[in-house]
Amino acid sequence: MTDVDDARRALEDALGPEHVLSDPLALRLYARDASMVEGGCALVVFPESNEEIVACVRVANEHGLPVVPRGSGTGLAGGSTPIGDAVVVVTTKMTRILEIRPEDRLAWVEPGVPNLDLANTLRPRGFTFAPDPSSQQTSSIGGNVSTNAGGPHCLAYGVTSSHVLALDVVLPDGEVVRLGSEGPEAGGFDLRALMVGAEGTLGIVAAVCVRLTPLAPVTHTMLFDFMSVADCAGAVSRIIADGVVPAALEMMDQGIVVAAERFAHAGYPTDAAAILIVEVDGTAAAVDAQTRVVETATQAHRARSVRVAENDAERALIWKGRKSSFGAVATIAPHYHLHDCVVPRTQLVEVLTGVYEIAERHELVVTNVFHAGDGNLHPLLSFDRSVPGTLERVLEASEEIVRLCVGAGGALSGEHGIGLEKRDFMPLVFTAEDLSAQACVRSAFDPAGRMNPQKVLPDGARCGDFAMARGSDATRAAEDLPGGAWI
Amino acid sequence: MDLIHPASKADVVDAVQDANASARRLLVVGGRRHLDKGNPSEVDAELWTTQLDRLVSYEPAEMIAVVEAGMRVGELRRALAEGGQEWPSDAPDEATVGGVIASGSSSVRRLKVGALRDTVLEVEAVTGDGRLVKSGARTVKNVTGYDLHKAIAGSLGTLAIVVQVALKVRPLPRARRTLTFEGDLSLASTLAASVPGAAGVLAHPDEVELHLQGWPEEVDEQASIAERVARSSAETDAFPLVRPWDASPVVAEVAVPPSKLGGAVSGDMWGALAGVGLVWVGLESADGDLDALRERVHAIGGIAPVVRGPGGLGAPPIPAPSVQRRLKEAFDPNGVLGPGRGWGEL
Numbered sequence: 093m094t095d096v097d098d099a100r101r102a103l104e105d106a107l108g109p110e111h112v113l114s115d116p117l118a119l120r121l122y123a124r125d126a127s128m129v130e131g132g133c134a135l136v137v138f139p140e141s142n143e144e145i146v147a148c149v150r151v152a153n154e155h156g157l158p159v160v161p162r163g164s165g166t167g168l169a170g171g172s173t174p175i176g177d178a179v180v181v182v183t184t185k186m187t188r189i190l191e192i193r194p195e196d197r198l199a200w201v202e203p204g205v206p207n208l209d210l211a212n213t214l215r216p217r218g219f220t221f222a223p224d225p226s227s228q229q230t231s232s233i234g235g236n237v238s239t240n241a242g243g244p245h246c247l248a249y250g251v252t253s254s255h256v257l258a259l260d261v262v263l264p265d266g267e268v269v270r271l272g273s274e275g276p277e278a279g280g281f282d283l284r285a286l287m288v289g290a291e292g293t294l295g296i297v298a299a300v301c302v303r304l305t306p307l308a309p310v311t312h313t314m315l316f317d318f319m320s321v322a323d324c325a326g327a328v329s330r331i332i333a334d335g336v337v338p339a340a341l342e343m344m345d346q347g348i349v350v351a352a353e354r355f356a357h358a359g360y361p362t363d364a365a366a367i368l369i370v371e372v373d374g375t376a377a378a379v380d381a382q383t384r385v386v387e388t389a390t391q392a393h394r395a396r397s398v399r400v401a402e403n404d405a406e407r408a409l410i411w412k413g414r415k416s417s418f419g420a421v422a423t424i425a426p427h428y429h430l431h432d433c434v435v436p437r438t439q440l441v442e443v444l445t446g447v448y449e450i451a452e453r454h455e456l457v458v459t460n461v462f463h464a465g466d467g468n469l470h471p472l473l474s475f476d477r478s479v480p481g482t483l484e485r486v487l488e489a490s491e492e493i494v495r496l497c498v499g500a501g502g503a504l505s506g507e508h509g510i511g512l513e514k515r516d517f518m519p520l521v522f523t524a525e526d527l528s529a530q531a532c533v534r535s536a537f538d539p540a541g542r543m544n545p546q547k548v549l550p551d552g553a554r555c556g557d558f559a560m561a562r563g564s565d566a567t568r569a570a571e572d573l574p575g576g577a578w579i
Numbered sequence: 580m581d582l583i584h585p586a587s588k589a590d591v592v593d594a595v596q597d598a599n600a601s602a603r604r605l606l607v608v609g610g611r612r613h614l615d616k617g618n619p620s621e622v623d624a625e626l627w628t629t630q631l632d633r634l635v636s637y638e639p640a641e642m643i644a645v646v647e648a649g650m651r652v653g654e655l656r657r658a659l660a661e662g663g664q665e666w667p668s669d670a671p672d673e674a675t676v677g678g679v680i681a682s683g684s685s686s687v688r689r690l691k692v693g694a695l696r697d698t699v700l701e702v703e704a705v706t707g708d709g710r711l712v713k714s715g716a717r718t719v720k721n722v723t724g725y726d727l728h729k730a731i732a733g734s735l736g737t738l739a740i741v742v743q744v745a746l747k748v749r750p751l752p753r754a755r756r757t758l759t760f761e762g763d764l765s766l767a768s769t770l771a772a773s774v775p776g777a778a779g780v781l782a783h784p785d786e787v788e789l790h791l792q793g794w795p796e797e798v799d800e801q802a803s804i805a806e807r808v809a810r811s812s813a814e815t816d817a818f819p820l821v822r823p824w825d826a827s828p829v830v831a832e833v834a835v836p837p838s839k840l841g842g843a844v845s846g847d848m849w850g851a852l853a854g855v856g857l858v859w860v861g862l863e864s865a866d867g868d869l870d871a872l873r874e875r876v877h878a879i880g881g882i883a884p885v886v887r888g889p890g891g892l893g894a895p896p897i898p899a900p901s902v903q904r905r906l907k908e909a910f911d912p913n914g915v916l917g918p919g920r921g922w923g924e925l
Contacts, residue, residue, distance in 0.1 A: 195768075195838035197854065240722045251720060253729070254697045261899075269899040275856045277683065277834035279882045279922040280897040281738065281906055282696065285729035289722045309775050333640045335663055335750035374793070375775050375801060381794035434718040438640050466719045503716035504723045521716065521723060529712040532909035533725045536902050548724060555909055556708075 096134045096177060099155040103137055103179075106147035111138040111185075122162070122180045128429060129170035129512045133160065134177040138185045142260065142268055142298045145181065149296065149542075150266045152179040158545050159264070161292035163203060163235030166227040168430055169511030171239065171291040175546055181296060183234050189213055190299065197304045198257055198274060203234025203297045207241075210302070219304035222249035225507065226415045234297040240289030242507035244340040244371075244414070247465035249305060251507070253288040258301035261287060264294075264538040274301060286533055291509045292544040294537035308373035311339070312383055313401040315410050316390045317364035321345060324366035325440040327393035328464045331370070332437065336385045340371040341465030345444075347424075348417050348459035348472070355420035358413030364396065368464070369414055417461045418472070424457055425474035429486050433497030434506040437467045446496045447471045454489040468506035469497065495520065510548045518550050527553035581624035585631070588703065588711060588742045594626060595740065596709035598915045606917055607736035609649060609678030612671055616682050616832075616884055617735045618891040620920035628677050631742055634658050643700065643717055644748050648677025648741040664748045667692035677741040683733030684886075685832075687819055688790065689855045690771060691778040695732075698747040702728035704739035707911020717745045730906070737921040738910045752778075752792035757818045758802060758811035760787040764841055764851060766809055771837075771854030774805050780853040782840075783823045787853075790818035823848045827861025829888035831872060835881035842879050845872060856881075865890035897923040 096114075103112045113119075113136040124130045134157060139145045152159045162172040162182045174180050186202035189210065193199065194217055201210060207228035210221045224243035225231055231241070237259065240252045249255075258272035272284030287294055318324040324343055331338065344352065345366050353360045360367060368390070372382035390398070401407035421428045435443045444460065447469070451458035457474045471493055475482045494504065498520045505514060518527060530548075532555035535541075583605070585591045598605050604622040608614065609629065628649035635645040639662030646655060653672025659665050669686045670679045680699055686692050701715035714727035731739050755778075760766060767782035770789050774780075776797070779790040789811070791801045805811065824830050826848070833843040837856040844851055846868075848861030860883075862868045869883075869890050876883040877895045884892040897903060900923055907925045919925075 193836075193838070194772075196836040196856075198836070240726075242720050246720065250693060250697055253726065254693055263899070263902070267899075267901075269902070271898045273834070273880065273882070273898075274836040275834040275839075275881050276685065276689065276694070277733075277857075277882060278898060279884075279892065279895050280900075280903050280925075281730045281734050281922075282732065283730070283899055283902055283906075285696070285726045289726055294725075306772075306775065329640050332642060335753070337642075337750065375797055375804075377800040378776065378794055378797035381796055434716070434720050436638075436641050436643075436718065438638060463720070468718075468720050501717060503718045503721040506718070506720035507722055509722045510724065518724065522713065525710045526712050526714065527724075529706065529710065529714065529727060529910070530724045533727055533730075533906070536905035536909055539905065556912075 095155040095157060099151050099157055099179065100135055102151045103135065103148065106151065107137060107139060107144050123174060125165045125167040125170060125172045127168050127170040127173065127511065127513050129173045131173040131175045133174035133180045136180045136182060138182050140185050142262065145262045145296050145298050146266050146268060148179060148181045149262055149264065153266065153542060159542055160544050161238070161296045163232035163238070164206070164230045166231045167235065167239060167511060168432065168508040169505065169513045171509050171511035171547055173512055184232060192217065194219065194304065196274060198301055199304060200299055200301050201233055202299055203232060205233045207231050207233060207236055214304060215307065218307050220307055221302050222246070222255050222305045223252045226418065233300050233302070237288050237297050237300055238290060238292050239507065239509040242463065242468065244342050244463060247341055247463065248337050248339045253285060255303045256284065256288055256300060257303050259284055259287055259297055260299035261295040262298050264540065264543040268298065272301065289509070291511060291548050293534060293547050295543060310376045310379045311371060311373040311407065312379045313369065313371045313407045313410055314386065315399040316368045316370065316395040317361045317397055318366050318368065318393070318395055319364065321366045321444060322441050323393045324368050325464065327368060327390045327395065328440065329437060330389035330392060331386055332465065334385045334389055336372070336382045338370050338382065338386065338465060339373045340369065342369040342414055343462055343464035344414065344417065345460040347457070348461045351420040351423050351459060352413040352417050354423050356413045356416045358409050360413050369410060414461065421459065421472055421474050424459070425476050427475050427477045429473045429490060431469065431471045431490065431493055432505045432508040433469050433494060433502050435467045435469060435497050435500045435502035439500040440464065440467065443469065443496060443500050447493055450489050450492045450496065454485040456485060456489055466506070467502070512547060515548055515550050528555060531555040583624050583626045585626065588631070591705045591740055591742055592709055592711050595705050595707065595915065599709055599913050602913070604918055605915055607681070607740050609675030610651060610673045612674035613678045613682035613684055613886070615888060616886045617917065617920040618924060620917045622917065626740065628675060628740070635743065637662065639664055642748050643719070643745055645717060645743065645745045646676050647743050648675060650676050652676060652679060659748055660751065663751055665751045666698060666746050666748050668695055676744060680732045680744060681734060681736050681741055685857055687781065687852065688778040689852065689857065690780065691776060692749070696729050699728050699732050699744055700747055701745035702731050702741055703743040704731055704741045706739045707916040708913065715745065719747055735917065735921050737917045737925060738907065740916070754795040754798045755790070755792040755816045756798050756802060757815050757820060758789045758805055759813045759820065760789065760809045760811050762787045762809060764853065767851070767853035769808055770805060773808050774801050776801065779818060781819050781850050782853055783821060783850040784847045788819055819850065822850060824850055824859040824861035827863065829862040829865050829869065829890055830886050831860045831862065831869060831883045831890065832886045833858040833860055833876050833881055833883045835876060835879055839879045839881070843876055843881065892922055
């Protein structure tokens with residue numbers, strides 16, 4: 093009798109047999125997320141309450157099995173890709189909105205609530221949940237918390253961390269704690285801030301207290317097109333320099349515009365070198381003032397034309413093209429690899445030029461859609477994995493893109509996280525001491541190393557153990573990954 | 580009391596390593612404007628950050644400023660104003676950036692500008708065991724490791740000594756206006772809920788102040804929306820106009836869910852931020868009245884640290900005390916940084 097069999101029986105007792113999967117198909121399905129990384133797991137469980145999450149964690153601990161929390165599985169960095177004999181704890185059956193308290197500008201929700209469902213529920217009450225990742229139809233609030241998700245509107249409204257007041261968390265030892273507070277400040281170190289963006293390595297999010305953002309009275313959405321990428325990026329910098337922080341500022345290059353248009357029929361100008369979606373919101377007067385600045389800035393950078401959304405349907409159409417970009421790339425080639433680097437806004441043109449050059453050298457198709465306002469790039473490499481040698485070229489090009497962004501003063505990830513995919517790039521941006529400090533955070537929550545092991549931090553990063561931390565570098569750490577974990 | 584006045588980050592590292600070797604306990608001091616927040620702590624030396632006062636880099640088009648922790652808030656305010664921008668702290672000019680961040684101080688304009696910790700994008704800090712570490716990045720969006728920088732913010736100098744920060748800054752408002760209304764907390768809540776984009780609604784015993792800022796025509800529009808709620812009696816651009824708690828020897832900064840502000844105010848020396856849930860309460864002393872206030876506030880899930888005078892932080896339940904303790908032990912294993920000063924006596 094193996095530990096896994098014992099654990100399965102104990103979990104079936106706790107959750108009911110229908111909430112515990114161990115058949116080969118389920119194990120394959122849950123062996124990966126939306127990234128290219130494939131792993132493996134022993135059991136997949138679907139708790140429906142805090143108590144059931146606790147039971148999952150306790151049973152896994154008793155049987156020495158690692159725990160991998162998972163929301164909707166839309167992660168792009170392998171953060172919820174399990175490894176080894178993991179118990180994958182899927183929170184998608186916890187979809188209740190527990191309470192909405194406009195008087196306190198907060199709502200409590202279960203982790204499996206899809207982002208868009210929450211926004212749609214809040215809308216009639218005059219509020220929204222500001223983070224709006226492109227995956228929002230599917231991605232869950234728990235997953236948004238764990239990756240500190242962004243989305244187009246975090247330029248003006250801030251990332252998920254700014255919109256999470258408190259969290260109920262099942263710690264790796266099974267204890268349930270509330271981090272943060274329903275009020276504006278909590279006592280103690282801000283453990284809530286550590287939990288947001290922790291990619292499921294510090295505990296399992298069991299309930300989220302989100303901050304409600306009042307809906308802006310007026311929203312104005314414009315689409316500009318440009319005959320050069322440099323002009324488009326120049327307009328972005330000019331808008332910001334002139335004192336406007338638009339609600340959203342999204343850029344797409346010609347390659348992705350063509351693909352998105354074929355897919356979404358949004359009426360995008362496919363002959364332009366780049367398009368820029370600018371959304372401003374606020375009171376009518378604030379919108380007018382911002383619109384004037386935006387129009388002047390885009391004219392100064394030779395915008396060819398502007399299309400203004402006259403109503404919600406037209407706005408939705410402009411956004412449909414943007415938000416379905418990643419679906420649209422399926423029309424280019426069967427596989428894609430997506431990056432998520434952030435670079436200083438003023439370096440956009442240089443970095444973009446470098447990205448085109450790298451793709452050309454590796455004979456790969458690259459398209460770019462990005463949150464231009466905050467410098468968050470999403471270069472998409474499209475390819476066909478079945479063509480021998482292609483995957484190797486994709487991985488080489490990817491590493492060059494990451495190094496280019498880091499060299500420009502950027503960060504490895506703006507909103508997707510590090511997961512498995514980028515953990516071995518961490519030494520590019522952090523020293524051994526920095527990584528050791530990060531490892532100290534992890535061991536404060538999870539001294540026994542039970543929760544989502546091998547994610548985020550490269551092997552060798554240890555709390556307080558500098559000798560080991562110094563010995564780590566990208567190449568060596570990569571060799572430590574179990575065989576077959578990649579791709 | 581010894582004084583350590585480092586001139587560089589390396590000096591800070593040396594000082595902390597020395598303190599570990601010689602079992603000397605340190606109190607980190609910036610501009611002395613936020614030192615009262617924290618539990619009493621017996622230390623052997625003060626470590627002043629005020630020589631670490633450089634503006635490291637500031638590019639208005641990036642909306643990010645990188646500054647050393649000992650820089651005075653007033654200096655930063657002037658430098659950013661030249662780029663048409665601001666860091667939305669309302670701390671006094673003499674406060675240091677590091678002090679504002681480490682003390683978890685809030686802006687009176689929090690309703691609009693958010694929590695100051697959300698402006699902290701990157702921190703370089705020297706841990707209690709003398710390691711210079713960095714967390715975060717100089718970009719407005721970043722999910723690269725744990726947000727240790729946000730946990731250091733508000734940690735009262737008990738986890739690590741902040742030596743440098745990258746701050747997200749914002750455009751200076753083109754116009755500002757404060758309207759005054761006769762009314763109480765309930766009017767304040769109504770204004771906070773009805774005026775889109777209001778920067779602050781401060782209720783105090785005599786009246787309600789509504790602060791507006793933004794584009795000139797936006798402020799006009801907000802003012803006319805507010806006038807539909809109630810008639811205002813005066814206009815200016817300062818905010819707050821009155822700080823009734825300011826003359827008190829002891830000031831507690833209460834944080835509660837916004838709808839529970841009523842349970843936190845008492846006496847006639849308070850000011851409450853509607854829609855935010857912060858209240859400053861002035862008290863004559865740190866004994867009976869403070870205890871009573873804390874009892875009420877803790878019962879409704881809030882906190883009431885003293886930010887001026889004696890009284891410390893109080894003893895509300897702290898989230899996940901075992902994790903808090905392990906974090907402190909990992910970063911300050913010898914208890915060099917302000918022993919007992921933090922929440923839960925950490």
